[in-house]
Amino acid sequence: MTNGQAHVIVLGNEKGGSGKSTTAVHIGVALAHAGFRIAMLDLDSRQRTVSRYLENRAQFAASRGIALPTPDHVVIAEGDDGPNEVALRLDQAAVLDFVVVDTPGRDSPLARAALARADTIVTPINDSFVDFDLIGQVDPETFEVRRPSFYAELIWEARRARARQTGREVDWVVLRNRLSHLEARNMKRVGAALEQLSKRVGFRVVGGLSERVIYREFFPRGLTLLDRGAMDDFTLSHVGARTELRKLLDGLNLPGWDPARLAA
Numbered sequence: 435m436t437n438g439q440a441h442v443i444v445l446g447n448e449k450g451g452s453g454k455s456t457t458a459v460h461i462g463v464a465l466a467h468a469g470f471r472i473a474m475l476d477l478d479s480r481q482r483t484v485s486r487y488l489e490n491r492a493q494f495a496a497s498r499g500i501a502l503p504t505p506d507h508v509v510i511a512e513g514d515d516g517p518n519e520v521a522l523r524l525d526q527a528a529v530l531d532f533v534v535v536d537t538p539g540r541d542s543p544l545a546r547a548a549l550a551r552a553d554t555i556v557t558p559i560n561d562s563f564v565d566f567d568l569i570g571q572v573d574p575e576t577f578e579v580r581r582p583s584f585y586a587e588l589i590w591e592a593r594r595a596r597a598r599q600t601g602r603e604v605d606w607v608v609l610r611n612r613l614s615h616l617e618a619r620n621m622k623r624v625g626a627a628l629e630q631l632s633k634r635v636g637f638r639v640v641g642g643l644s645e646r647v648i649y650r651e652f653f654p655r656g657l658t659l660l661d662r663g664a665m666d667d668f669t670l671s672h673v674g675a676r677t678e679l680r681k682l683l684d685g686l687n688l689p690g691w692d693p694a695r696l697a698a
């Protein structure tokens with residue numbers, strides 16, 4: 435917690451399906467496992483992926499009679515008062531260590547209100563120039579970055595306003611998500627473009643969750659990779675995935691984060 439205020443982590447990318455909600459739940463549950471006081475805001479009141487995930491989790495825990503560390507969550511609906519409600523919730527979150535906010539995969543006043551209060555912005559992107567296009571445009575011949583795109587500009591503005599307000603830098607982390615190691619050439623090209631753009635617009639690049647079926651299968655039970663005790667089986671694939679999740683959490687550089695707070 436900094437200055438008596440919760441540290442606000444916002445998952446944002448206007449591109450749909452990049453893994454915002456899945457990553458948000460994994461971060462939120464990891465913070466709960468680590469003993470932090472944490473809540474989640476679900477700003478996608480249409481899909482409600484985070485809420486549904488956490489509701490499934492509570493039901494599964496109850497049906498098995500087990501305890502699963504679970505963040506509280508609140509859904510905020512679109513509407514005239516929505517952005518004010520987001521602002522109020524985040525400004526008043528003084529009894530919490532962290533708030534993790536999931537935003538819809540499109541421009542929305544709610545997402546902007548959350549971005550304006552973010553301490554850490556996490557943007558998962560798929561390893562594709564289609565997804566990259568929202569943050570930067572590349573030359574079709576050389577794949578060199580030509581210019582930042584609208585989403586990078588939106589984040590730039592949000593960070594500048596927030597830094598003026600708090601006097602602190604806002605950390606922007608781009609997560610390379612849903613990586614498939616079968617596409618080495620594309621991975622290299624997107625990686626090089628991200629590297630170039632990161633220097634121009636000031637984000638950090640961190641490895642995300644690779645493409646694995648388990649991330650889709652967890653949802654009906656609301657489980658994450660950190661819930662080993664609640665899983666019927668724990669395979670080598672889970673071990674590898676958990677290692678990448680731990681790296682992701684370490685890479686976020688969150689205040690007070692200590693990997694030793696997570697059970698082995």
Ligand SMILES: Nc1ncnc2c1ncn2[C@@H]1O[C@H](COP(=O)(O)OP(=O)(O)OP(=O)(O)O)[C@@H](O)[C@H]1O
Binds near residue numbers: 647
């Ligand atoms: N690492 C992963 N491996 C495999 N599947 C994944 C992974 N991450 C997410 N998915 C799947 O991809 C789809 C989109 O994920 P998710 O809903 O988390 O993305 P999102 O960015 O929140 O989407 P939206 O913009 O629609 O809110 C879901 O079917 C989810 O189960």
Ligand SMILES: [Mg+2]
Binds near residue numbers: 483538539
């Ligand atoms: Mg989502």
